[in-house]
Amino acid sequence: MIDVQNLSKQYQIAKRDPGLAGAVKSLFSRKYETKQAVQDISFQIQKGEMVGYIGANGAGKSTTIKMLSGILTPSSGVVRVNGIVPYENRRRNASQIGAVFGQRTQLFWDIPIRESYHLLKHIYQVPETEFQQRLEMFTDVLDLGPLLGIPVRQMSLGQKMRAELAAAFLHNPAVVFLDEPTIGLDVAVKDRIRAFIREMNRQQETTVILTTHDMQDIEEICNRIIIIDGGKILYDGALQAIKERFGDKRTIHFDLEKNDGFTIPYALATRVEQVVSHREAAGKSNSISLSFNNAEITAAEVISEMMQAYTIRDLTIDEVHIEQIVKDIYERGL
Amino acid sequence: MIRAYYEIAKSQVKLDFAYGAWFWSSMVSSILQMLVLFYFWRAVYANGPSELHGYKLDDMITYMVVASMIGGYTNGAGGKLAEDIRGGLVAIELMRPYDQLSKLVALDLGGKFGYFLRNTVPILVLAFLFFHINLPPSWGAAAMFPLSTALGVLIGAQFDLLVGIMAFYTVNIWGLRVLRDAVLLFFTGQLVPVMLFPEWLQSVNRFLPFQSMVYVPVSIYTGALRGAEAWVQVGIQAAWLLGVFLLVRWTWSRAMRKVTIFGG
Amino acid sequence: MRYLRLYGHFFTAQLKVMMEYRLDFLVGVFSVVLIQFTSVFFVKVVFDQIQSLNGWSFYEVLFIYGIASTGRSIHHIFFDNLWTIGWQYIRNGEFDRFLIRPVNPLFHVIANRVQQDGFGQLAIGLILLLTAISHLSIVWTVGKVLLLIVMILSSGAVFVAVNLFFATLSFWMVDSLPIVVGVFQVAEFARYPLTIFSKEIRGLLTWVIPYGFTAFYPASAFIEHSGYQSVALLTPVVAVVSCWIAYWFWGKGLRAYTSTGS
Numbered sequence: 017m018i019d020v021q022n023l024s025k026q027y028q029i030a031k032r033d034p035g036l037a038g039a040v041k042s043l044f045s046r047k048y049e050t051k052q053a054v055q056d057i058s059f060q061i062q063k064g065e066m067v068g069y070i071g072a073n074g075a076g077k078s079t080t081i082k083m084l085s086g087i088l089t090p091s092s093g094v095v096r097v098n099g100i101v102p103y104e105n106r107r108r109n110a111s112q113i114g115a116v117f118g119q120r121t122q123l124f125w126d127i128p129i130r131e132s133y134h135l136l137k138h139i140y141q142v143p144e145t146e147f148q149q150r151l152e153m154f155t156d157v158l159d160l161g162p163l164l165g166i167p168v169r170q171m172s173l174g175q176k177m178r179a180e181l182a183a184a185f186l187h188n189p190a191v192v193f194l195d196e197p198t199i200g201l202d203v204a205v206k207d208r209i210r211a212f213i214r215e216m217n218r219q220q221e222t223t224v225i226l227t228t229h230d231m232q233d234i235e236e237i238c239n240r241i242i243i244i245d246g247g248k249i250l251y252d253g254a255l256q257a258i259k260e261r262f263g264d265k266r267t268i269h270f271d272l273e274k275n276d277g278f279t280i281p282y283a284l285a286t287r288v289e290q291v292v293s294h295r296e297a298a299g300k301s302n303s304i305s306l307s308f309n310n311a312e313i314t315a316a317e318v319i320s321e322m323m324q325a326y327t328i329r330d331l332t333i334d335e336v337h338i339e340q341i342v343k344d345i346y347e348r349g350l
Numbered sequence: 351m352i353r354a355y356y357e358i359a360k361s362q363v364k365l366d367f368a369y370g371a372w373f374w375s376s377m378v379s380s381i382l383q384m385l386v387l388f389y390f391w392r393a394v395y396a397n398g399p400s401e402l403h404g405y406k407l408d409d410m411i412t413y414m415v416v417a418s419m420i421g422g423y424t425n426g427a428g429g430k431l432a433e434d435i436r437g438g439l440v441a442i443e444l445m446r447p448y449d450q451l452s453k454l455v456a457l458d459l460g461g462k463f464g465y466f467l468r469n470t471v472p473i474l475v476l477a478f479l480f481f482h483i484n485l486p487p488s489w490g491a492a493a494m495f496p497l498s499t500a501l502g503v504l505i506g507a508q509f510d511l512l513v514g515i516m517a518f519y520t521v522n523i524w525g526l527r528v529l530r531d532a533v534l535l536f537f538t539g540q541l542v543p544v545m546l547f548p549e550w551l552q553s554v555n556r557f558l559p560f561q562s563m564v565y566v567p568v569s570i571y572t573g574a575l576r577g578a579e580a581w582v583q584v585g586i587q588a589a590w591l592l593g594v595f596l597l598v599r600w601t602w603s604r605a606m607r608k609v610t611i612f613g614g
Numbered sequence: 615m616r617y618l619r620l621y622g623h624f625f626t627a628q629l630k631v632m633m634e635y636r637l638d639f640l641v642g643v644f645s646v647v648l649i650q651f652t653s654v655f656f657v658k659v660v661f662d663q664i665q666s667l668n669g670w671s672f673y674e675v676l677f678i679y680g681i682a683s684t685g686r687s688i689h690h691i692f693f694d695n696l697w698t699i700g701w702q703y704i705r706n707g708e709f710d711r712f713l714i715r716p717v718n719p720l721f722h723v724i725a726n727r728v729q730q731d732g733f734g735q736l737a738i739g740l741i742l743l744l745t746a747i748s749h750l751s752i753v754w755t756v757g758k759v760l761l762l763i764v765m766i767l768s769s770g771a772v773f774v775a776v777n778l779f780f781a782t783l784s785f786w787m788v789d790s791l792p793i794v795v796g797v798f799q800v801a802e803f804a805r806y807p808l809t810i811f812s813k814e815i816r817g818l819l820t821w822v823i824p825y826g827f828t829a830f831y832p833a834s835a836f837i838e839h840s841g842y843q844s845v846a847l848l849t850p851v852v853a854v855v856s857c858w859i860a861y862w863f864w865g866k867g868l869r870a871y872t873s874t875g876s
Contacts, residue, residue, distance in 0.1 A: 087713045089873045111716035126631045138623045379796025386803035393810035398664030529645030536652040542659050
């Protein structure tokens, strides 16, 4: 479905000296520097795959996605989406892809979303019956019923994202790019959105490329991940392998009632490690952080052992962040 | 606190310079406009009497140049304010440790500094070298002109905020701005010198703040207003400034009450 | 044909929005009428002092104004989104959205907005035209009426072409609004008889930024003593050529955008 070979992209960026003097100087002459956004990457994605495309900000994620969707022309290398070269045949490529770009909306700001969907139907030339069927199904799965008559302007973030997803899938695209589809949403909405994506993939064999910072998104949606950093691919393979190595690391922060010396309970001693958290560093001495591997011991066990030994006022469990994994890969290798 | 506003103004100057294209194009377009005005009035005088209400061609050119120069400053931060209101930023800005309206005025003054360099200076150079505009007739007029101009510009800045606040009540900010532009262009005397207005319109205009923005300072420059009469007009300018300022504060506090109660 | 139908769908959606904000609709229309009215008033005030401007009477100048306003309303109602391509779409990356749609991006930009204020422009333009015509002794034949319509459409097309050309600069400089605004201001003054300007400026308004063809030249076709009746007939040609140049330039800008991604 997607074929990327030796793809590279460089940018020219205008440089400016700081301060007012620099601003005045920039009126007369500008210096440029070249930035290598993506460097010689290759991968293939099959029809129906759901791939997590992961990297820190500025790693080259969005540059790649833009090249796949035809917004950017590569400096060198080959891109094919369903046999079409996106930047040469942009409009043909456009009718077979769909996209959700994070906080940006593709719906019309002041028009009820029902009207937006109608317009999209005409833009993508979706046959009326198909359109009706699909809209019905989306309304059901994404619970859009009460929203159809409301313009995006008046929607909450979660409502907007649901409306946005429906718009991206309306023309039944072969490939969908989702950029941070769950950012800032509450758990219930996240679940609904993930379920929707899985459902679309199951029914239509839609290929999904997902960029996210949310580990949960990847676990629940993707069967493969590609990690990119500094414009190069660091890892491309099954999620499981990465998870076993890095993803099962958890940290729990406990706030203890009393502060009279802490030792790790005997039952946990070999499997849990005490770490210095930022809260302790900030001087909250009755705050204890324990780090462990989820494959060796569950969070529930750790908590119950701690509760037997100490009076606990509060606790929080840290999720594993993609950034952490990328950093770990750097430090420890694969 | 003054220091903070100074830094805000400076940041706007930097921002203006960052958009190099803005700078050059705005300069060229003000020169072009000046040229067109010049030719227009030349043609009018070539077709008609040698004097219009005591203004000869060179007086009229002087009037037009100075008026469009000052006219460029009659806008303000109202557009930014309206954007902030629409984007819901005012509520967030309420938490910041400065007065929002003063901040906007500071931003605007910074913007005006850039405007001075890119529009006023080239127009002045062009006007003195090629159009041979007149100097103020006396030292007194020359000294009073900046004072009167400053008052006019400040009235314009406050009035613009007033228009901006209207964004609480209407979505079509653009329409409001066009409306404001139309009213200002005409009633300030920027397009047609107020003395050419029909009698009845001149009397109406006497009770409006607009001629204080442009017509009064320009008339002081050309010497049409002088002596005690000029001081009276400057006094009226000061009164308008105070009046518009208070009106802005009042509508603002009313609008803010609406924001804090209904959440914008 | 497909695009025409598609435009219809965009248009009806926009109309619905307009009806939701009726007050704003009125504010917009009223403000445009007022701003046009002030410039007519300007001419009136000046003509109170003189008989004619280089041989053009008050109503003949009004006729020029009428053609300019009506022509401009076409641009104002349907192509208003060109103004803010940079500010609204390119600066913040929203333009990408148009590139992943299976329609011509320029069409999409244009169709995305119907400017209600333009209806005020249209109204005042027609009023000016009718007022001027009723005072002028032009003999109206079917051919002349058709010619007037062609001239007005051409005037609108020149406005669109010039704006598109300068708006396209946004692809290189993020926001070309200052330039577009600056250039557009020049149009305000191209509504006077061009003969009042120096040779250089006349040349500029004829050959470089052809605003002369939005008002003065098309009006000349109907005024016998204008001396420009033959040049006037070039108006539709100029309109087509400028649209072609502007669209070619737009294509170049689009390619620049897709290779830098700004």
